Amino acid sequence: MFVVGLTGGIGSGKSAVSRLFEQRNITVIDADQVAREVVEPGEPALSKIAQRFGDGILLADGNLDRKALRKIVFETPRQRDWLEQLLHPLIRDRILLKLEQSQPHSNAEYAILASPLLLETDQHLLVNHIVVVDVDEAIQISRTTARDMSDTEQVKAIIAAQIPRAERIAKADDLIDNSGTIDDLKPLIEQLHNKFLHQARQERESDHG
Numbered sequence: 001m002f003v004v005g006l007t008g009g010i011g012s013g014k015s016a017v018s019r020l021f022e023q024r025n026i027t028v029i030d031a032d033q034v035a036r037e038v039v040e041p042g043e044p045a046l047s048k049i050a051q052r053f054g055d056g057i058l059l060a061d062g063n064l065d066r067k068a069l070r071k072i073v074f075e076t077p078r079q080r081d082w083l084e085q086l087l088h089p090l091i092r093d094r095i096l097l098k099l100e101q102s103q104p105h106s107n108a109e110y111a112i113l114a115s116p117l118l119l120e121t122d123q124h125l126l127v128n129h130i131v132v133v134d135v136d137e138a139i140q141i142s143r144t145t146a147r148d149m150s151d152t153e154q155v156k157a158i159i160a161a162q163i164p165r166a167e168r169i170a171k172a173d174d175l176i177d178n179s180g181t182i183d184d185l186k187p188l189i190e191q192l193h194n195k196f197l198h199q200a201r202q203e204r205e206s207d208h209g
C-alpha cells in the first residue's frame, strides 16, 4: 500500500486537508485519534497515567481529563517525556495495525497517515511520501486559540515542543500553503490526489515486476 504521511504544526490545517482527501474516498488514519483510543477507559495506559498523576487526572465519567493533562505536559518537559515514552509505542503499533487492515481495493489506491509528530517520531518510517501543511506561527496561534479556547502561551509551548518550521519544510516532498481559505485548498488537493493515484499505481506495477 502506498502511504502518504501528512504533517504540520498545531493548527496548520491537517484535519481540514484530511477531510478533503476523505471526500475523495481516501482512508485517513489520524494519529491524534489513535492517541485518544489508547487512553480510553479500560486501557492499561490510562491506569498508568492515573497512577502517576492521581485520580484527579480523570473526569467523573472515568475518561481522561485531557485539558488537565495538556496543561501538565506542556508546562513540564519531564512529564511530556514520560507520557510520550508511554504512548508513542502504543500509538505506532495501533497505526501499523490500521495500515495493515486498510488493504487497497485497486492498484490506484493509497492511504494517508495524518500525524502532528510524523517527523518527530519514527512514524515517518511508515510512509512513502511526506506532505507538509504549512502556515506561519501567527496563523497557527490565531486558528488554534479560536478552535480550542486555549491561550496563546500554551499554543506557543506546544509549537516549541514540535520540530521547527524550517526543518519540517525541508523534509517535505510536497508542501501545502494553508494561509488562504479552505476553498483555496481544493484545487491543490485535487492536484495532489491525482499525483498520488499515479504514484500508487506505479508502485504497485513495479512491485508486480
Ligand SMILES: CC(C)(COP(=O)(O)OP(=O)(O)OC[C@H]1O[C@@H](n2cnc3c(N)ncnc32)[C@H](O)[C@@H]1O)[C@@H](O)C(=O)NCCC(=O)NCCS
Pocket (backbone or CB within 6 Å): 009, 010, 011, 031, 032, 035, 066, 067, 069, 070, 073, 080, 083, 084, 087, 091, 115, 116, 117, 158, 161, 162
Ligand atoms: C496532552 C494531550 C492529553 C492533550 O490532549 P488534547 O485533547 O488537549 O489535544 P490533542 O490530543 O487533540 O492534540 C492537539 C495537538 O497538540 C499537539 N500535540 C499533542 N501531543 C503532542 C506532543 N507530545 N508533542 C508536541 N505536540 C503535541 C499536536 O499538534 C496535536 O494535534 C494529548 O495531546 C496527548 O495525549 N499527547 C501525547 C500523545 C501524542 O504525542 N499525541 C500526538 C499524536 S502522535
Ligand SMILES: Nc1ncnc2c1ncn2[C@@H]1O[C@H](COP(=O)(O)OP(=O)(O)OP(=O)(O)O)[C@@H](O)[C@H]1O
Pocket (backbone or CB within 6 Å): 008, 009, 010, 011, 012, 013, 014, 015, 016, 017, 032, 116, 143, 144, 146, 147, 178, 179, 180, 181, 182
Ligand atoms: N484555510 C483555512 N482558513 C480558515 N480556517 C482554517 C483553514 N484551515 C483550517 N482552519 C481552521 O483552523 C483550525 C485548525 O485547523 P485544523 O484543526 O485542521 O488543524 P490541525 O493541523 O489538524 O491541528 P492540530 O495539530 O491541533 O490537530 C480549525 O478550526 C480549522 O477549521
